[in-house]
Amino acid sequence: MDMGAAKRYCRLMKKILPDYPRSEMLSSAGRTIQTEKAGLDALAAALENGLADPFTRAVEAIGAISGRVIVTGVGKSGHIGAKIAATLASTGTPAHFVHPAEANHGDLGMIAKDDAIVVLSWSGETAELKGILAYSRRFSIPLVAFTAGGESALGREADIVLLLPREQEACPHGLAPTTSTLMQLALGDALAVALLEAKGFTAGDFHTFHPGGKLGATLAHVSDVMHTGESVPLVPSGTPVPEAIMTLSLRKFGCVGVTSPDGRLIGIVTDGDVARNLGRNLVDQPIDAIMTSQPKTIAPTALASTAMAILNKNSIGALMVTDQNLSPIGIVHFHDLLRIGVA
Known part of the structure; x- marks a missing residue:
């Protein structure tokens, strides 16, 4: 033209x-x-x-x-x-x-x-x-x-x-x-x-070819973003409340897991649980007295999007990651999922 x-x-x-x-x-x-x-x-x-x-x-x-x-x-x-x-x-x-x-x-x-x-x-x-x-x-x-x-x-x-x-x-x-x-x-x-x-x-195979962007984040696994080792907030059953609260405060996840003598996760205590029990004399109480039994958990092989769905559905900020024996091996926080783009 x-x-x-x-x-x-x-x-x-x-x-x-x-x-x-x-x-x-x-x-x-x-x-x-x-x-x-x-x-x-x-x-x-x-x-x-x-x-x-x-x-x-x-x-x-x-x-x-x-x-x-x-x-x-x-x-x-x-x-x-x-x-x-x-x-x-x-x-x-x-x-x-x-x-x-x-x-x-x-x-x-x-x-x-x-x-x-x-x-x-x-x-x-x-x-x-x-x-x-x-x-x-x-x-x-x-x-x-x-x-x-x-x-x-x-x-x-x-x-x-x-x-x-x-x-x-x-x-x-x-x-x-x-x-x-x-x-x-x-x-x-x-x-x-x-x-x-x-x-x-599989979805895992799909993630191999789509590692970036929103899709890649959604297809990431919990094991890719969870915190492990000493950073996981855990105390054994029977721990005095003040000591457990100290662990909760230091780890900064807003919760602390409670384990049985054989290493299984049997409960969890959150910042909210502590606040709701401030009127009680907790100095001599074990953490078991205020913990929530059978807490929400997730497997390390689960998708990050699944973890976000559980957090949203239950209005909680973090999930303990457990193995097949319910032994805690990590923790994934809401902020970790936001950081990689899962929303």
Whole structure:
């Protein structure tokens, strides 16, 4: 677009948009969502019929490789492909996006014989894909196609064709990829989740690939943030209240755990317990007299988000961490969870 045409376009937009009714904007948005929803409904129906067998074969074929999944596509399909590759990689299926144009100029060397290739092309006739298709056939690399062109060049070459239903695009001219790219994205997510579940990918595995940010914090384990050793506020059963209060004060967790002779946690005393009993003569009393029996505890293998949920539900500030024998091995405080980003 030359400078003159660009200026005319800007003047046109300034003239039209202020006069365009908001009701029409909302009506357009509603039509878009309903049209794309119809596409997803058609895709779901296809998965119960003709798409069922190729989808399961695709999961099995990708699950059997020892290399990576190479995802490729051009234009909007390429953008969707890059997202699918990222989703696969973050859910336990090593994947990488290779642009077909770059593949034709040396990046074919990034694809190994033990890989699998997933190609996204709505028509299946994208010229830029010829090189990567020929390469996959030459070295017998499994090829999975996301396409609406079952009889296209891509459809004919692919080992497995995930045939997408030809549904109406949300674009009123039927030109801008909208419904079609949403179906590609949904099918890619379905493939990634099916592989995740087939491999038994756990929340702990997920944390390995997402160590940072809010998600990483939520998936951290209690053992990652708990205090251990001498810092854990503990006193044996029968300890005089003044001595136990001294331990409570020095450790600064707002509580002190009480242990039995065999080392099990049998109770806890908080700042609030002490305050509620100030009117009593506690000098000669054992800490057992004011402790709460069977305190809330958590295992070191539990998620940090689980610890936060227990603290919030019970309106408490700290949790004793115990092993299978209920022996205290640590303590996790509300502030520790806030520090790593769990809220």
